[in-house]
Amino acid sequence: MKDFKLYAITGEQFHPGRTMLEVMEEAIQGGCDIIQLRDKKSPKREVLAKAKALRELTRRYGTTFIVNDHIDIALAVDADGIHLGQDDLPLADARKIVGDKIIGISTHAIEEARQAELDGADYIGVGPIFPTKSKEDVVAPVTTAYVSQVAAEIGIPFVAIGGIKLHNVDQVLEAGATRICAISEIVGSPDIVGTCKSFLAKINASNAQLRTRPSR
Ligand SMILES: Cc1ncc(COP(=O)(O)OP(=O)(O)O)c(N)n1
Ligand SMILES: Cc1nc(C(=O)O)sc1CCOP(=O)(O)O
Numbered sequence: 001m002k003d004f005k006l007y008a009i010t011g012e013q014f015h016p017g018r019t020m021l022e023v024m025e026e027a028i029q030g031g032c033d034i035i036q037l038r039d040k041k042s043p044k045r046e047v048l049a050k051a052k053a054l055r056e057l058t059r060r061y062g063t064t065f066i067v068n069d070h071i072d073i074a075l076a077v078d079a080d081g082i083h084l085g086q087d088d089l090p091l092a093d094a095r096k097i098v099g100d101k102i103i104g105i106s107t108h109a110i111e112e113a114r115q116a117e118l119d120g121a122d123y124i125g126v127g128p129i130f131p132t133k134s135k136e137d138v139v140a141p142v143t144t145a146y147v148s149q150v151a152a153e154i155g156i157p158f159v160a161i162g163g164i165k166l167h168n169v170d171q172v173l174e175a176g177a178t179r180i181c182a183i184s185e186i187v188g189s190p191d192i193v194g195t196c197k198s199f200l201a202k203i204n205a206s207n208a209q210l211r212t213r214p215s216r
C-alpha cells in the first residue's frame, strides 16, 4: 500500500449542519492521505450511497479510500480497502474475498498486533491511546506504552488512534508513532484544513527527528 501519515475517519455527529462530503473534502485538502467511511448507524443502502460518493471524491484527489466493517460495500464501490476489528470477519477469510485490496486490523494488545502481522494485514490500528467518545464499545486506553511496544516489534505500518488531539499528539509521536488517525479532532474542527496541516507539521517534524536519532 501507498505510505500515509494522516488518516481521517468520518464522524457525522461531530459536524452538525455540514455535509460529510464537504468535511471530508477539507480533510483531503488539509493533507489527509487516507479517508475511512465509518457509519455504525445508517441503513446499509445509505452507507452504500455514502461510499459511492466518497469513492468518487477520493478518486478525484488520488486519496486512499477505506470502508469500515462492510466488505461487500468496499467491493461494490471498488474502495482501496477495508478496516476490520477483532470482532469482524477474520483476516484470512476477508483476504479470500478482497484479494489484494488493503486490509487494516484494529489491535489493542501486542499479541493481536503480532497475529495481524502474521496473518498478512497491510496495516494495523493501535489504540485507543487516550479515552475517546467516538466509539461506543471501546476498550480501556492502551496508552502510549503500547505504541512504543509496536514501534519496537512490529514490521508492518501502524497508525495510532483514539482520543488523539493536537494538544496530545506529541506524546504519541514521541512514543514512536509515525502515522496518526483521528475522528473528532479533524471532522469536528472549525478549521479542518488548518488542523490537518498542524497535525502534519508535527508528524513531519517528529519523523524527521526519528530519521536522525541514533537507535534507542
Ligand atoms: C484505523 C482504524 N483503527 C481502528 C478502528 C476501529 O475498528 P473496530 O475495532 O472494528 O471498531 P469500529 O470502528 O468498527 O467501531 C478503525 N475503524 N479504524
Ligand atoms: C473508531 C475508533 N477505534 C479505536 C480503536 O482504538 O480501535 S478508537 C476510535 C475512535 C477514534 O475517534 P477520536 O479520534 O474522535 O477519538
Ligand SMILES: [Mg+2]
Pocket (backbone or CB within 6 Å): 068, 069, 083, 084, 085, 088
Ligand atoms: Mg469494526
